[in-house]
Amino acid sequence: MRFLAFLLFIAFVLFAIFARWFFICDILNLCEEAPVEVEVAPRLQTLQLTENDSVLLSGYDQFAFSKGIDQPELNTNNEQFLDTLAQMLTADTTKSLEITGRFTPQEKDIMAGFYENMGLARAAAIRDLMASRGIDENRISLKHAITSDSLLQEPLLFAFALNDLPSEYATASYRFTNMTYSDANFPSNSAIFDPGEAFRNYADSVKVYMEAHPEKSIRIVGHTDNIDSEKYNLKLGMRRAESAKEYLENLGITSAIETESKGETEHVASNDTPEGRQENRRVNFIIE
Incomplete structure (x- = not known):
């Protein structure tokens, strides 16, 4: 009898605990789920700004793009890089900026808006961010390239060019x-x-x-x-x-x-x- 009473007591305690949890969490909705931690690969700090054979800026975080997405996931370091670019272009109006957007073979058939490939769309997204910093979009040219890196660890290339420097190539708009x-x-x-x-x-x-x-x-x-x-x-x-x-x-x-x-x-x-x-x-x- 004592053992049966003990089992009934344990069952009562468990029921009371469950009933309290149900009332607080499901009825009052006051329980907060513990956040799920997602492991994010660190960004390479290899982003550069080049001009011909010279490196003008280096050591910045690479931009990050989710697969099939043309908008960047910006961090503070990315913002600093764009701010510095804008300051340099504002200080020297003889220069223009060339942005090359990359995309993976898996993204080859993915298009974004008016653009024929994800690389162009990504470069255009950065051009918009530069325009929001006061840079005339006519001073920014876009290019695209496919990369074998399926992780897209280096999705963008930045280069300066002189506006008055003759070139054998025309510029696609x-x-x-x-x-x-x-x-x-x-x-x-x-x-x-x-x-x-x-x-x-x-x-x-x-x-x-x-x-x-x-x-x-x-x-x-x-x-x-x-x-x-x-x-x-x-x-x-x-x-x-x-x-x-x-x-x-x-x-x-x-x-x-x-x-x-x-x-x-x-x-x-x-x-x-x-x-x-x-x-x-x-x-x-x-x-x-």
Whole structure:
């Protein structure tokens, strides 16, 4: 009997404990769950700002981006780096900034907004942060590169260039009023415009913008690599610009649209590699 009474007492105590927990936690919702600690890999302190062969800034934390995300996860050190960049650009107006955004092979088919790849989108996000610090976005050029580092430990590159220094390369523009799209929007050896998701997003926004600004016009410029003759490439660039114009008109854009071709004359990269030639095969949409 004593043993049975003891068991009943233990059962009562356990029931009382459970009942109190249920009342406080589930009914009153006053219990706080212990935070789950997530292990975060430390950022490499290898971020640099270069100018030609010189390193102007070094030892800063690398920026961090989640997989498939174009917005950075900023820490205090990143903010300090951007503040210093802005101060340097403000102090010397002869300089411009080149930002290269990287993306992994796993992110190759992921697009963000108007941009054809995650690298460009990430570089554009940093450009916006510089613009918020008073830097004219026209002084900032964007580039992109794919990296074999699946962890994306070094997602951005920063470099200064002199505005008045002549260059053998033109600069591709990635702004709403002056946007560049690659030959990925054209089948191989074709001038038929078959746009991907990034351009379709852009075109829809352009339509809305042009309806609100009927005084504006659009100029479409076709570019090629240097494969084949200069005469052929001039015609190919024009055919691609005309095909892109037809797409915009079929979308319902009624604004004036002009087309032209630069052929192979304004390359933005070397024509010695397949990657460079692909960058040179592009169409530029300029809202004027």
